[in-house]
Amino acid sequence: MYELVLALAIGVLAACGTWLLLRPRSFQVVMGLSLLSYAVNLFIFCMGGLRSHAAPIVPAGPPPDPSLLADPLPQALVLTAIVISFAMTALLLVVLLAARGLAGTDHVDGREDER
Amino acid sequence: MLGPSLLPLLVALPVAGAIVALFFRVNARNAEAWLAATCSLVALALILGLYPQVSHGAVVRFAIDWMPALGLSFSLRMDGFAWMFSLLIAGIGFLVVLYARYYMSARDPLPRFFALFLAFMACMLGVVLAGNLIQFVMFWELTSLFSFLLIGYWHHNPAARQGARMALIVTSAGGLALFAGVLLLGRIVGSYDLDVVLDSGGLIRSSPLYVPAMMLIVVGALTKSAQFPFHFWLPHAMAAPTPVSAYLHSAAMVKLGVFLLARLWPALAGTDAWMATVGLAGLVTFVLGAFIAIFQQDLKGLLAYSTISHLGLITVLLGLNSPLAAVAAIFHMLNHATFKASLFMAAGIIEHETGARDIRRLSGLFNYMPITATAAIVAASAMAGVPLLNGFLSKEMFFAEALGVSGPLPFLDRALPWVAIGAGAFGVAYSLRFIIGAFFGPPPVGLPRTPHEPPRWMRFPIELLVLTCFVVGVVPNLTVRPLLDTAVRAVLGAATPPFELALWHGFNIPLAMSAGALAGGILLYRLLRGRLASGVDRVPLLPPVDGRIVFERSIDAARRGAPRLERWLGTRRLQPQLRWIVGVAIVAAAVPVLRHGWSPGTADAPVDAAGYDWLFALTWLIGGACALAAAIEAKFHRLAAVMLAGGAGLVTCITFVWFSAPDLALTQLLVEVVTTVLLLLGLRWLPKRVPFVPTWAGALAALPRRALDFALAAAVGGGLAALAYAAMTRPLADSISRFFVARAYSEGGGTNVVNVILVDFRGFDTLGEITVLAVAGVALYSLLRRFRPVPESATPPPQQRIHTPADAANDLRVPGVIMRLMFPVTALLALYLLMRGHNLPGGGFVAGLSLAIGFIVQYMAGGTRWLEARLDVRPIRWMAFGLLLAAATGAGAWLFAHPFLTSHVLHLRLPWLGELELASAFLFDVGIFALVLGATLLMLIALAHQSLRGDRQQRSL
Known part of the structure; x- marks a missing residue:
């Protein structure tokens, strides 16, 4: 049940993110990347399996059975990914703002569609 | 033994010279010439010093690791054949340097000239000494590059720029083909080492990849040696300074193509496919080049087409699949280099001393420069195949070979002797045109300068080369024989046939053919004299289409087509690009799922x-x-x-x-x-937000785009969800996490x-x-x-x-x-x-x-x-x-x-x-x-x- 819910959640986040990524307005693209990064972070995280009450904190002393703890590796990967995705969102936002300042439009191509 | 360590020195010496040459004053003509001459003389001395080591069929080798993981090493090897070419490169290089000292004006930027010249010499030595095929191709491409720079040396001249570009595009395209062919060859043999490749002839010829590999390599050789249908670049390269033409376009670079064909002869030759491609391309070039040469008005143009024709002759000989013909080919490489280099230098002297090189304007120069004229006449006679000169010997060998060919097409076998006589006659005719057009007739009128003999040392290279032609022609066994033996044995190995070099073989069919060609050529020249004197600048009988026009059309088409292709395939719009990225990602993820199926796991996490x-x-x-x-x-x-x-x-x-x-x-x-x-x-x-007014028309117009985006988004979401679910419901694979958990406290202290x-x-x-x-x-x-x-x-x-x-x-x-x-x-x-x-x-x-x-x-x-x-x-x-x-x-x-x-x-x-x-x-x-x-x-x-x-x-x- 948990697995199903989380899988659906990842699917919804990824679909919303992809949809926004393909939109013409720069703000939509920023939001899309943000949603997509939630989806991807959760996806990587869930590759370590789902466990409750098992934070990867070991006692000071002889190491415990690793199978009793949540997988620390995806967590370490996702932690830096969260911070980096913030930096990328910020950079993209500023690029788009600067592009708007130069082109006078917030269309991703720097000019409105011919349509 | 000192031999192996001399080989890298041989290549490095001109490179060092080239670098030093760059630092001289712009007009330091003497200093530059001394430097270049010293470099080539030292190289020549080294090469001569190596002769005892290669003369008995031994090979001098030098190798250092280059990319050992790929089995590649930087290796140089010198056998008899490579030795002969090194001798040509350094020897004629020295003579051309001497000549260039007088030919080049002090106003030309000389550091650039001599630096490029020496660098080119280094690359040439690199090609002929290369011990593995990858290295061979690398140096080969470098010679294309330096020839581009040398042809375009007078870059203020549009013809030079155009000729240089054409030469670069044709030869480097051929170089790419050669590279592909060499890679195939390496795949067949399992090694790029030249020794291994040469020993695996049987394996190569029986491989299914033989024909493509051979074709690609032959294309590379044909472009470099200006063979039909790629011959058109050489006449345009004549915009280069004459020392460059004398070096690159007679002795050195254009010889590389035939060098390659001879080098790989034991590995590739011997099949009908080889004969059909190499032999036929050579034959067409041989005849066509000689015919076109007759009608050239430019002295250097005539020599260029004659070079094309002679290289064609060498190619035919290599394509005949007969060891004796290969001997004749190697002999002719040597002979052609001597007489053609001297002719180019003579043409350069005429241009230098008269200010013109159009045959229609030149006449009667014999009285003004008798010594140069005599030397040029002897060299041109060698080119025509007149007895007592070296050209006669190799041409006789060719005639003898032409009689005994047995290829897949009996019709061609029978026609070959007649074709050979015809092309020989063309050769006599254009040689006569060169001699009579420039040196005989009434005194010239209206030339920019009054002609006179050139300086003593400008003439010296020609005299030396012409003397060589004569001595080799008269006493071949005393002079060239040991050298040729060494070179031939290095190429053919155990298959080396017994052959004899002699001025007089008695009355036989080849002698009759020679006589026929001489007589035919003189007759042809007399018949055509009126037409040639009329000054029409067009070749009769041939359609006005040649490779040059095809080349220029295709370059133009590429220039026009590229933007069109870009408009059609490329976009500057972000959305289509992102759609493609997302689409490709979906397909890439879907392929393994479609191949192996998808199913939810059963493990209860x-x-x-x-x-x-x-x-x-x-x-x-x-x-x-x-x-x-x-x-x-x-x-x-x-x-x-x-x-x-x-x-x-x-x-x-x-x-x-x-x-x-x-x-x-x-x-x-x-x-x-x-x-x-x-x-x-x-x-x-x-x-600000634009007030949004939904209209049916707008929604309808955007519908396909939105539907596509929706489908993509749904596919990404659905796919990721399915993947995540399948992964989460399976037991975890054993990962490195165990290691981290076990060592976190004991080794990480946390x-x-x-x-x-x-x-x-x-x-x-x-x-x-x-x-x-x-x-x-x-x-x-x-x-x-x-x-x-x-x-x-x-x-x-x-x-x-x-x-x-x-x-x-x-x-x-x-x-x-x-x-x-x-x-x-x-x-x-x-x-x-x-x-x-x-x-x-x-x-x-x-x-x-x-x-x-x-x-x-x-x-x-x-x-x-x-x-x-x-x-x-x-x-x-x-x-x-x-x-x-x-x-x-x-x-x-x-x-x-x-x-x-x-x-x-x-x-x-x-x-x-x-x-x-x-x-x-x-x-x-x-x-x-x-x-x-x-x-x-x-x-x-x-x-x-x-x-x-x-x-x-x-x-x-």
Whole structure:
């Protein structure tokens, strides 16, 4: 049940993110990347399996059975990914703002569609 | 033995000379010539000194490792054949240098000329001495490049530029074909080593890849040696200075093609396919080149076509699949180099002393320059195949071979002797044209200069070469025989046939053929004299289409076609590009699923909180709704979209808490805060919403585009969900995580495994990641320094006019005080999170973000000006400090002779604090903390400052 819910959640986040990524307005693209990064972070995280009450904190002393703890590796990967995705969102936002300042439009191509 | 170490010296010497040549004065003609002559003379001496070592079929080898993992070594090898070519390259190179000293004007930029010349010589030696095929191709391409630079030496002349470009495109395209062929050959044999390849002839010829490999290599050889249908570039290369023509286009570069064919003869020749391609291409070139040469008006043009024809002759000989013909080919390479180089130099002297080289304007020069004329006449006679000269000997061998051919087409076998006589007659005719046109007849009129003999040493190279022609022609066995024996045995090995070189073989058919060709040529010249004298500049009987026109048309078509192709295939629009990226990603992910099928796993994952799954589902109902709503509102209501996306982020954060990831939850929560602040700061600079009027027509027009995007989004979402579900319902694979959990405390000195991974086990990755963060921060800052908002956004938004900053300060009077009081608390919290990070949830990332939020809150409470007047926030210093500290901590391990980023745990017993474990990784974490703090602040503050700047501009207006 948990697995199903989380899988659906990842699917919804990824679909919303992809949809926004393909939109013409720069703000939509920023939001899309943000949603997509939630989806991807959760996806990587869930590759370590789902466990409750098992934070990867070991006692000071002889190491415990690793199978009793949540997988620390995806967590370490996702932690830096969260911070980096913030930096990328910020950079993209500023690029788009600067592009708007130069082109006078917030269309991703720097000019409105011919349509 | 000294031999092997001399080989690299031989190649390096001209390279060194070329570099030195660049540093001379522009008009240092004598110094340059001395340098180049010394280089080539020393090279010549080295080569001569190596003769005893190669003369008995031995091979001198030199090799050093180049890419041992790929089985490649930089190897040089000299056998008899390579020795003969090295002799030509260095010997004729020396003579041409001597000649160029007088030919080149002191006004020409001579350092460039001699540097290029010497570099070219080095590349030539590199090709002929190459011990493996990859290296061979490399040097081969370099000769194309230097020939381009040398042909285009007078780059103010458009013809030179065009000729150089044409030569480069044709020969380097051939070089690419050769490279492909060599790679195939290496695949067949399993080695690129020349010795191995030459020994594997049987294996190569029986391979299914033989025909493509052979064809590609032959294309490379034909382009380089200007063979039909690629012959057209050589006449255009005559725009080069004459020393270049004499060297590159008679003795050296154009010989490389036939050198290659002869070099690989034992490996590739002997099949009908070889005969059909090499033999036929050579035959067509032989006849065609000779015929066209008759009708040239330019002395150098005539020589160029005659070179094409003679190279064609060599190619035919190599294509006949007979060892004796190969001997004749090698002999003719030597002979052609001697007489053609001297003829080119003679043509250059005529041009130099008269200012013209058009045969229609030249006449009767014999009386003005008798010595040069005599030498040129002898060389031209050698070219025509007159007895007593070297050209006669190799041509006789060709005639003898032409009689005994047995190829796949009997008709061609029978025709070959007649074709040979015909082409021989053409050769006699154009040689006569060269001699009579330039040196006989009435005295010339209207020449730019009065002709006279050239300086003594300018004539010397020609005299020496002509003397060689004569001596070889009269006493071949005493002069050229040992040399030729050595070269031939190196190529043919055990298959070397017995052959004899003699002026007189008695009355036989080849002699009759020679006589026929001579008589026919004289007759042809007499018949054509009227037409040639009329000055028509066109070749009769041939269609006006040749390779040059095809070449230029295709270059033009490429130039026009490329933009069209770009318009058709490329786009500057972002959306189609992103659609392609997403589409390709979907296909790439779908392929393995389609091949292996998809099924949900059966394992019950060990979730210990069973019973609350409805609560979890409810949470994600909210999260999913937030995401969907954000996707819709991003177009219509940006503020709402930011808040809704924040909702989805919070639910993500809850998920991390739920499934035992406290560090992630903390980070996610804090990043959520700074992202929201960031987006809110950015909203100010986006355009106002366009009032949205839905129309049926607009919706209908956008329908296909939206349907496609929806399908892509649904595929991504559905695919990712299916993948995640399948992965989560399977038992976990055994991963490296076990190692991390087991060693976290004992070796990393921390109990929080995630943090130990970040700062210790995978510390180098983290260093990279914080560097990315720093780069992103600096990039953003620099972009904003040049930021110019659109005019409509430059004025403060209407909300600020209704609700002035003074109003805002009033609103925040009470909360502002609380916010200020919270600052020390926030700082303390950040410090706490940092200190405990190694053992409990927290760490540098989280602490940095917390303190950054503390600063941001102060900005909100007091406004930018108020805060910055009281607190010196220096984000870039924080960043620099953090990055340096992290790197220095890593480098500190070097002091103890450990690898970069090795950590050390210090156990301390302190009063009051009790037992303390201080890992060096903690310092690294402090670095992360400072950098994350600095980068986050830099991004937010830089963006916030834009509003101030906008206000300033407003005030100044």
